[in-house]
Amino acid sequence: MRPRINPPVMPNSSTVLLWSCLSLLAAVLVAGALYGNWVLREHRLTVITPGRVYQSAAMPPDTLVRVAQRLGIQTVVDFRAYSEVPADNAERSALQRVGIAYLRLPSSTKPPPDTVDTFVRSLQPEVAAGHRLLMHCLDGEGRAVFYSAIYRIEFEGWDNQSAWLATTRLPPSLMFLGRLFPGIARLSESNYKTPMIRAHRRQQPESDRPAGP
Numbered sequence: 436m437r438p439r440i441n442p443p444v445m446p447n448s449s450t451v452l453l454w455s456c457l458s459l460l461a462a463v464l465v466a467g468a469l470y471g472n473w474v475l476r477e478h479r480l481t482v483i484t485p486g487r488v489y490q491s492a493a494m495p496p497d498t499l500v501r502v503a504q505r506l507g508i509q510t511v512v513d514f515r516a517y518s519e520v521p522a523d524n525a526e527r528s529a530l531q532r533v534g535i536a537y538l539r540l541p542s543s544t545k546p547p548p549d550t551v552d553t554f555v556r557s558l559q560p561e562v563a564a565g566h567r568l569l570m571h572c573l574d575g576e577g578r579a580v581f582y583s584a585i586y587r588i589e590f591e592g593w594d595n596q597s598a599w600l601a602t603t604r605l606p607p608s609l610m611f612l613g614r615l616f617p618g619i620a621r622l623s624e625s626n627y628k629t630p631m632i633r634a635h636r637r638q639q640p641e642s643d644r645p646a647g648p
Contacts, residue, residue: 469606491575491579493513493572496525500533509535510561511530546581555589585635589638595634599629602632605620
């Protein structure tokens with residue numbers, strides 16, 4: 436007589452729901468940890484052009500020096516407004532002590548056209564000299580992102596739409612979320628800076644575009 440084989444026990448709907456919720460919770464916790472590490476420890480450091488241009492949030496001066504030296508940065512561009520920087524500007528002093536140039540280009544969170552023009556003119560000699568750049572604002576998710584897009588249009592010949600689509604507000608490990616929620620991965624459609632990127636007219640002639648790294 437053949438032994439009776441019982442059919443496999445299928446999990447009930449409550450068990451499936453429980454495991455689904457636990458899996459979702461674990462994914463949220465991992466994503467939160469990755470994002471928190473990027474914001475708090477890496478200060479939103481993002482590669483714009485490998486070996487040449489980076490964007491970030493403001494960092495403590497000693498941290499900024501270590502990061503700049505590790506990346507071989509030659510010029511740091513600071514977009515923070517005067518009200519956002521201490522009077523002694525320890526960042527400038529720390530960079531200058533180790534021979535890294537400090538370029539101050541104060542910008543509001545809604546950059547006017549003349550400030551954008553100043554940015555382009557100020558970066559012309561930096562780009563011509565082939566300097567490695569780190570551009571930062573206060574939080575690293577607004578002005579630094581905006582000016583990085585302008586940099587790509589002006590000095591790397593990107594078209595406006597591509598430069599906007601490449602704006603980055605998440606760490607590389609979480610950029611896939613942009614396919615599900617586009618507004619969290621880049622500057623959103625409703626952001627004041629987005630139409631400015633799309634409408635920007637390139638000032639640099641093609642012959643001034645820098646060679647590859």
